[in-house]
Amino acid sequence: MPDQLVFAMEITINGLMAGVLYALVALGFVLIYKASGIFNYAQGVMALFAAMTLVGIMNGQVPFAHLINAILGTKVHHFGWHVPALLAILVTVVVMIGLAWAVQVLVMRHLVNQEPIILFMATIGLAYFLEGLSDLMWGSELKALDVGLPQGINLWIDETTFEMFGYGFFIDNLDIVATIIAALLVTALIAFSQYTKQGRAMRAVADDHQAALSVGISLNFIWVLVWSLAGFVALVAGIMWGTKSGVQFSLSLIALKALPVLMLGGFTSIPGAIVGGLIIGVGEKLFEFLVGPLIGGATENWFAYVLALIFLVFRPQGLFGEKIIERV
């Protein structure tokens, strides 16, 4: 088998795995957009905030240590304990629910019925706020995150592919775990929205706010629920990306990776987010491999956007988005 083809196969598999991670971030967007029509730009920063909080709690960092030291002249940094990963994750989930509640009560409730662009700008403001807050709380240096997920090359795949093609594929264990977790998460979310009372209420709100309100569903509660779910998804995405490349500011930029995924899959569709993520993950890796060297490399920055743009010209609502019906 020619080398190029084998390389392309390896890259495709890696692209699929990267696509799952993109889809994970995009999922958070879809949840909030469906339920409240808010395009939540802060999703990426929420992932950063969640990951930083998790690391901070695990290492026993004192929140706002830098600020406290600057004001009081003290030198506190750490409580001196280490929290086990599972407990730290639980505490972080509580923090994210608290954040969801605060966002709903302090910001979004006052912006009901505003134009979508205003809501979008509010979430950008929120993104700035959270970015500053997470830096101020936990410090802005690069931190390693290790919650015990396996990492490094998967030897079994390496050996099997070596026997088959004479070339061992490099596939990271972490990516495999991430794929499994993402699949579980999506299954759980779908089961939640299909079979539980709150899930059905959530779908009702997504369908029609006023009708949902008139049958006695509390919009406030549903919105807090949705933001909490998005926070939870952000935490999972934050753990995956944080383990992969460390917890730092650039983690929040994964939101920018998720936007073309959303455009491709449609803002309102959970399967769309996953399929879109896979297409973009594979597409950008293969494009970089095949065309990248000809035009100077680093095409991953824009390929997804241009692909989505061209795609949208032919199908303006995305792959699985609801058909846009316009009336005068």
Add this chain to the structure above:
Amino acid sequence: MFYREAGDFHTSYPSDNQTFPIRLDRYRYYAVLAVAFGVIPFLINDYWANAILLPFLIYSIAAIGLNILVGYCGQVSLGTGGFMAVGAYACYKFMTGLDIWLPTGPEGEYVRYALPEINIFFSVLLAGVVTAAVTVLFGLPSLRIKGFYLAVATLAAQFFLVWMFNRVAWFYNYSASGQINAPERGFLGIPVTGPATEAWATYLFCLIFTVGAAILARNLTRGTIGRTWMAIRDMDIAAEIIGVNPMRAKLTAFAVSGFLVGVSGALFFAVYLGAVEVGEVFGITKSFLVLFMIIIGGLGSIFGSFAGAAFLVLLPVFLKLLGVDLLGFPTDIVAHMQLIIVGALIVIFLIMEPHGLAQLWRVAKEKLRLWPFPH
């Protein structure tokens, strides 16, 4: 009482059609121009020019440009940073003599043809024209894509353009650092770019463009084109049915907006910064910054563009003064606090006054009109 239209009679069409038909508005406009041209150049020093006035003037142009697209025509764009980069690089190429390389033989040898260097004033204008063309190209999908899908689609322009200016060496004249540096150029014999400039000269140079942009935008938005833009913004299908050509309206909005954003990008590079590394200066944060300006200033308002630009230029200066100089915090804490405060202010602003500073001004005018007898 202080602000009134009553007793202001027009007896001819030209007088009724002038830019500011209300006398008080007109006087205020003349007064602002007189101060801007006649007083500030004599008082200005380097700190004021570089920290406040130049960024304010340049961002105002970008904000007016984006406001035409977003506020008047309703097409949300997140590609402003990329389009400003087009203006900057186009201006650079025109300033240093646009070069074309043609192959001479099969051996891969090239011969360089170059235009003569163009005066900085016309370079800036030409940069605007080039940007307008690029913007229209990226605006073409708006004929099919609407709303948020369009907003995210314009991000394609942002990322693609920044990548292109980083990778294609022709744009930065094959310099080793990959940066572009503004050479020393003058207008009417007075240097306005390069290291040896006077504060008043750069200020006046930018002011001319800012005033020109404001006059252009104000008069375009009052006329036929502006009305077709607003019709498209309010409801595009209805506008199409009553005979507005949506393609023409949208693409003219993209073109005019692109022209102004390009001019501002050119000035930002050539006059204000002098040297530019494209990913840092014209990244996506720039797009958001200009969008914040028009949201906080007020969508669909020229005055709002100025107010928003002033607000977001002054805020960091003010916060730095307060945090570092007055309270004595370390700079990194102040930088983080600044993010928190800017984010919170944006949210608070959107909650309290979603129509921006321009709306506050409208309310103030209403109050002044009725004062001292509010009923």
